[in-house]
Amino acid sequence: MDGLQTLLGEYDVVAAFWMTIKLTFFGAIGAFIIGTVVAVMRVSPVKVFQTFGTAYVTLVRNTPLTLLVFGCAFGLAITLQINLAPENSPTFIVDNNFRWGVVALAIYHAAFVAEAIRSGINTVPQGQAEAARAIGLPFLPTITTIVLPQAFRGAIAPLGNTLIALTKNTTVLATIGVAEPALMMRNMFEFNISLLYPIFIIVAAGFVILTLPMGLFFTWWSRKLAVQR
């Protein structure tokens, strides 16, 4: 117990997990937008767009997130000097790494979001799209007003799994020094190695507290939104 108190007193554990929440929030928004666009491309009537969508999913899903994060921060930001934060600001390095980290998380998880939405599209009965076509709707209105709203309902469970994975994957940003729990944990080990187990318990418990309710919520929500067919 003393160990836990020492750690909670010496380190800003709440701030580290607040960083996790911020990364998850922005990463999820980005991933959701890119993923939806990619999923629509994959079912679109234009062959070229289908190929784009498939290529995106295949390439991104098979690349390690660590490599993407590393490439964004060390390749694009440091080597090519492409910066996402104002260079004269005093918090330039921190902001730039944070934003590139969010970009990498969004790009990576978009591939999984696209797959989830595509599986959601498959749950929508064929009659729905046929009805939309029968009243003369072209492809995009059919997708945006008829199919996608129902597809999201069917995709809640895999989308929830992706969000949970995203939350845990924010730890990968320790690779580029974003001040989140994994980086804090390493500092704790460096300076308070005698508290090996309390350190692990604090950080692990933080993630359990974040992800377990998410899992329960998404299970409940997907059941609530499930359509009897």
Add this chain to the structure above:
Amino acid sequence: MSAETSLLFDAPGPKALVRHRILAIVGVLLLLAAIFLVLKALANPANDQLTAAKWLPFVEWSSWKDYLIPGLIGTLKAAAISVVLSVVAGVLLGMGRLSQLAPVRIVCGVFVEFFRSVPVLIMMFFAYYFGLFTLGISGSVLPLFAAVVGLTFYNSCVIAELVRSGVYSLPRGQREAGYAIGLTPTQTLSAVLLPQAITAMLPSIVSQLVVILKDSALAYNVAYLELLRQGQNLAVYKGNLIPTLMVLSAIYILINWALTRLARALEARLRSGKRGIKPGPVELGPDPALTAEEEAQDAAAGPR
């Protein structure tokens, strides 16, 4: 799948075909423009990433011999050890979750839920310092130990869940038949249900191998000499970070893509079986003649 998505739009008429063609051309032009901009940015004298000097290291044998191949071996070694340990631990944990004994079931359940929620990197860091200070592991074994422990704890929990859902998806009659011939619940599980469940899970296990291979790149953070770390060492030595990262992603994508294809092929093979789930390695193997006949029937029946 294709039959279903094509219902989202009408078969294009002459006007729509023209429109689709224009859209396709616009799409290709946008992509070419993006590639051109990227190449221009890379060729820009300030960056100068396309110069031969930055790419030549990849045709020199020494770069492969000293960096990329050892890195690849490191990645594959960590992944291979982890996948073997994860399957063994995962099957045991999955059996535990299906146990008749409530305490075993609860302990395994809590273990699985807990370690599934802990990020792999957190587990690797813990294993690293635990190995260093508690077990007194040192030298080059320590990073491998950290990598394998981190990967195994998470993935064995995933496999335990796969085992559980695989056993649940079996027809009830399998368990009942086991009980009817006088097997105990444990014997039924291990001799009747698990072999079938594991065969059915094989594609998922291969897919999980892709996850393990990708996650092995996390071991970069515990200084394990895997592909990303070795690539970085090469890039520092040759001063060609951007080309190296491109080559590294190509290697990862190729390996993982091949594994994904293997998983799909396995799944298709299992699906083509008569019962959906083929008998696994039980003592009484399937009669080969019968299986061939069944497969012939299936082929005639066409895809379901």
